[in-house]
Amino acid sequence: MYAQLVKSEGAKSREEMLPEEIAFQDRIDRGEKIEPKEWMPEGYRKTLIRQIGQHAHSEIVGQLPEANWITRAPTLERKAILLAKVQDEAGHGLYLYSAAETLGVSRDEVIHLLHTGKMKYSSIFNYPTLNWADIGAVGWLVDGAAIMNQVPLQRTSYGPYSRAMIRICKEESFHQRQGYDIMMKMAAGTPEQKAMAQDALNRFWYPSLMMFGPSDKDSVHSAQSMAWKIKINTNDELRQKFVDQTVPQAKYLGLSVPDENLAWNEDKGGYDFSEPDWSEFFEVIAGNGPCNEERLGARVKAWEDGAWFREGLMAHAEKAAARAPVAAE
Amino acid sequence: MPKKPPRARPSPPNDPAGLRARPITFQLWEKLMSSEWPLWEVFIRGQHGLNHRHVGSLHAPDAEMAIRNARDVYTRRSEGVSIWVVKSNDVTASSPSDKGPLFDPSNSKVYRHPTFFDIPEEVGHM
Ligand SMILES: [Fe+2]
Ligand SMILES: [Fe+2]
Ligand SMILES: [Fe+2]
Secondary structure: OOOOOOOOOOOOOHHHOOHHHHHHHHHHHOOOOEOOOOOOOHHHHHHHHHHHHHHHHHHHHOHHHHHOOHHHOOOHHHHHHHHHHHHHHHHHHHHHHHHHHOOOOOHHHHHHHHHOOOOOOOHHHHOOOOOHHHHHHHHHHHHHHHHHHHHHHOOOOEHHHHHHHHHHHHHHHHHHHHHHHHHHHHHOOOHHHHHHHHHHHHHHHHHHHHOOOOOHHHOOOHHHHHHOOOOOOOHHHHHHHHHHHHHHHHHHHOOOOOOOOOEEEOOOOEEEOOOOOHHHHHHHHHHHOOOHHHHHHHHHHHHHHOHHHHHHHHHHHHHHHHHOOOOOO | OOOOOOOOOOOOOOOOOOOOOOOOOHHHHHHHOOOOOOEEEEEEEOOOOOOOEEEEEEEOOOHHHHHHHHHHHHOOOOOOOEEEEEEHHHOOOOOHHHHHHHHHHHHHOHHHOHHHOOOOHHHOOO
């Protein structure tokens, strides 16, 4: 999930709710969409800002590990495809920032919170992309995990968020397919290429499982978010679905999932698998992953380096507006 | 009183952007965010002659840039043949609390729908 640890207030029982809170919850239960200027509990608004903001930041920061390979793509076609994919991610970030803004935060505010470390982005983007096979693994696994999370969010209760998710989901399956396409090529290539593909899977498997956030028993914020329909499935449900979907895909590639405990469980109709190392997850979230500094540093540098440009265009626009003849009454 | 800005130190090699050496202060931030571009609402008309439809919003310094950005943000897969942009501030919206007075009256006017009228089958398609 792109928003892995979103703090929200504990769920209230019906008896504890104010009349307007009851009416609000009833609207959500009826499947109505909540729109920007309508009344909403402060907790709903704040939780959504955190979640949509975290999601937007993930799209934006998520461009970095892939952009790293645009100039080094093996063919012109692969380069054009990767460029289009990364451009989509920029678009996703922008749709989501706009959705967050409808809740009463400014774009600059949420970006400021990211740059000062007060808002997070997905832990997955703090891992390096070391070679071309990693770009395949990212599209296949990372976008695959993102899709798992985003498809149900199309039904989220907040209108602007839901509409952003619908638009994003339309574009995501290209991302996963282009990644899998790279993996197919590598896995069917020379022994060295196949070994690279296996190595990429080895490194990205557990970080991808972490994308869904901590285990349900440890994620304290789920109940309220699920009542509000800003979270649709639990972390463990989505992780299970992801594993069940991905294992056969790995098999098709002739690659092995780096988990000795992976086994089909007939009773539950899904795979048993090992949990990722959660202490590593919390370290990465806390800022101590392999690339945290590099990623955030690149964002801050881009923001600072772009300041003269943003200011220049604004100054130009203001000047032009002042010069324009005033429209007749 | 504004706090004294932190002293600039050269960035260590493992910290290329100088994040550690140069914490972002609020003052520095305010300076950098002094010119937030205005927000624009974007409307796109698709290929099939339908109305322009609201697709989302974006920030841009002026109308011309808003259209250019809208092209990149909202029509990467030939979603449109025409773009309108309007400053979000210039949009006047009905308020949620007016929902009842504005829209309820039409609920009782079912005769505005053709299905209200029973036309005998013998009459043929109407
Ligand atoms: Fe995305
Ligand atoms: Fe994607
Ligand atoms: Fe993504």
